[in-house]
């Protein structure tokens with residue numbers, strides 16, 4: 001952590017700082033002229049380090065088990081939060097909205113994926129969804145990932161399901177009668193999602209659409225965690241100007 005002097009705009013605390021994403025975020029914040037890495041906290045460290053260091057924004061890349069307590073702690077102290085950790089159900093998002101109602105100046109950005117290409121992949125998939133009767137998602141990740149399917153795949157499935165419902169599409173055709181459990185993947189709002197884990201992968205997703213005589217495949221690949229950093233830094237800079245809860249990076253990109 002090096003002091004950058006009075007010109008530095010935001011003091012940033014990183015939670016999950018010794019993890020794969022946390023380490024990358026610390027590097028990116030440290031390298032940004034307008035940001036100061038104020039605190040780097042991981043499992044077993046005391047969160048008060050963040051408050052003592054006067055961090056104005058916290059970035060959380062921890063675990064689905066830890067993130068809600070961290071977020072509540074930040075909101076209660078008036079600290080803005082940028083959250084990449086997965087596991088955000090509608091119920092969890094509502095809980096965050098409740099906390100923020102008592103702290104109307106605090107901003108929280110929760111994004112299932114900070115990769116610009118991944119955000120576009122989700123937007124393209126949502127746009128294509130109404131034109132195809134069949135759709136399946138295949139996500140591929142490194143084998144140390146704790147959750148399946150990925151937050152990105154879950155979010156994509158929900159966007160596609162909403163677009164299908166709006167277009168009046170029913171369930172995708174599927175005659176399967178005998179199934180080995182799991183062979184057809186997870187069912188997220190009626191969209192089948194398949195999760196692959198293999199050494200060598202980072203984060204990848206394909207959305208496969210089908211209709212009579214044609215298919216459309218939309219694919220995104222993150223080969224390096226550096227791919228998430230422009231999105232994370234954008235959110236860090238924007239979150240103080242956006243009170244309340246922002247879900248997804250889309251609004252910030254526009």
Ligand SMILES: NC(=O)C1=CN([C@@H]2O[C@H](COP(=O)(O)OP(=O)(O)OC[C@H]3O[C@@H](n4cnc5c(N)ncnc54)[C@H](OP(=O)(O)O)[C@@H]3O)[C@@H](O)[C@H]2O)C=CC1
Pocket residue numbers: 015016017018019020021022041042043044061062063064066083084085086087111112113114115151228
């Ligand atoms: N939104 C996005 O763009 C992206 C999101 N992710 C998500 O980010 C999360 C982290 O991923 P990744 O970095 O690969 O995971 P890692 O397991 O590498 O890192 C998580 C870190 O958080 C630590 N941790 C656990 N509990 C706490 C706590 N209460 N306070 C502080 N630190 C804690 C872990 O410690 P320990 O190992 O000791 O438990 C670990 O060092 C996942 O949910 C992943 O899906 C990942 C990439 C991109």
Ligand SMILES: O=C(O)C1=N[C@H](C(=O)O)C[C@H](O)C1
Pocket residue numbers: 086112113141145146149150151152153202203204
């Ligand atoms: O754990 C990961 O690595 C990733 N997690 C996020 C997710 O679950 O969607 C984002 C990206 O896919 C990498």
